[in-house]
Amino acid sequence: MPYSRLFEPVRLGSLELANRVLVGPMCQYSADDGCMSDWHLIHLGHLALSGAGLLAIETTAVLPEGRMTHADVGLWNDRTQAAIALTLESIRRWSDIPIAIELSHAGRKGSVQVPWKGGAQLTSRHALGWQTKAPSALPYRFGQNAPEALDRADLQRIREGFARAARRASRAGIDVVQIHAAHGYLLHQFLSPLSNHRSDAYGSSLDGRMRFPLEVFEQVRSAFPANLPVTVRLCAADGIDGGWTLDQALSFAKELERRGCAAIQVSSGELLPSQVVPVVLGEPAWLAREIRRAVAIPVVMTSQTGDYRQVEALVAGGNVDLVALTGTLLREPRWPWQAARSLGARVQVPLQYLALADTLAPVSGLD
Template identity: 45%
Template sequence: MTNLFRPLQLRGVTLPNRIAVSPMCQYSSQDGLPNDWHLVHLGGLAQGGAGLVFTEAAAVLPEGRISPEDLGLWNMAQAEGLAHSVHFIKAQGAVPGIQLAHAGRKASAFAPWKGSGSVPPAAGGWTPVAPSALPFDAGWTVPTALDEAGILAVIEAFMDAARKALAAGFQVIEVHAAHGYLLHQFLSPLSNQRTDAYGGSFENRTRLVREIVGALRNILPEELPLLVRISATDWVDGGWDLDQSVALALELKALGVDLVDCSSGGLSPLQKIALGPGYQVPFAARIRTEAGLPTGAVGLITEPEQAEQILAEGAADLVLLARQLLREPRWPLRAAQALGVEVPWPAQYARAAKGSVPLRQPRV
């Protein structure tokens, strides 16, 4: 048995392997509702053999959507729609997970193929909120700084969304505190210039994340895991960095978080990212070692042997794939063949398992 295809136990949930579908926005919802696209997209990835299948980021409030076309989880109609995908994912032997999010000052943005920057109110956009009234970039809408009541409303929205996620049948919940969205905006001194209990010191800047995590851990049944995605660094001098990420991970561990999903960047257009295969793996490795907490590695992980090595070296406990799975939804089946592991195929496709899985499908 390879490391990649060893089960991973997170509390009372067993992932059948160490391959996870990273949350990927589809920009295909209306009023935050899932539809046939989401069922086919998520269901196909579950058929492909991933052990953990995350939805895209689900906004906990309408104004927390990255774009007007984003998925949401602020009402029961959305939860009921997602339950269909949850049922199908489970039927394929995978574990369904959902990422709860609030986009903060990066909300009300155009879907990538529709433009860039903020969607104006006349075109269906809105004025976003943030820790401080600082826009993401020139030409973006200036956000409204959250007051105490607004912060409490955000915490309550995460709690309410978590309850709805449980009602829909999700077995893993991840809090999105990365990529320059609201919780990351509170963490970074580049976007958080508050002078109250939620700004200034490390303790204050991490307060909102800790309060949300603590609230969700109290809501979730003991047997269900809670994950947090962070940007381990802003890639900007004077911003959030790896040292602070390690310190935060220690706090999250004490609050009952079961795994830190280690990404990076997204907060500032001034970021200078050192891209390369597995470029974020060292973040996962250091947090895993120094915080003593399981980690997930994500970012330019494309080959089975690469994923296997990450786990074999103890750099992470889970690998999350995104664009590679868009190119190749059955990557886990190819990985199994490449590593010499027999894994179950959907019964309807079993006759194809006897043949060869293409070692690489055309890139799109």
């Protein structure tokens, strides 16, 4: 039988994953005042049976004003925590897949309408909108209402928001916390000189721009159980002159590793609407490979391809240690079954599916 690197176990800190296929976080814009709904149980529940090694909950705001849209999932009070805990309790009756959550603050990219209603910015005059804040008073898109620049009290509130959300995640039963420092959200806004024009200790130099994201990491790492992993999604390059560069991302990755980061998920672009993201076969694979060479911790990359051999090659070729799938798993929720069959590997499926699973892939039943 052929050997598959993709379906080999891997460790994130002290947590062992059955394979290197991750269900990446996918925003659903279906929460009620930050609380998960029945839709999240349906969405996450069927992906928990996919055979992947880890399931990630969508980008979750640590404060109400940290949401992208009014319908984003949050984790800032007892109600939002209870909604997540109830969803996880239901999923874990039928699946033992480890579950991660991606904690975030949208900064200047917040207060927008849900995508299927156009995604336009909503100002504080709108019933569903609010005044956004960011490192500097620079709008994401020309013509938008500008964010307010964060002051020291705001920074403290956000740091504490991340820490409290991490503690709530632990109480809700989350296995892994991922901090979102990419895709143009608040922590990425601090890192990039295109969005951070501050002249205080949180701007100007690379050390200054990294200061707040690293403080947030330290707060989260202290708040989440020491035996469970905290990871970071970072931007490897803005792809625009004068922006965040790969060399700067390598420095940031090393600082995260030094502080106890268990893994790094690599993204690129999305700081400005005009960005062109460097890709190889649809993947920022070469960026991930450079970061993997700079750190000893596992590196993750999101793949947009559904080709089993290409995904296997990303891991087997040494570009990354794990691959996160998003849209591919929406189209093919049992993609890991099919990939295992193609690559000569095995995955676990529920006992209820075993009678049919043999026609799809070599499998093992869950106890």
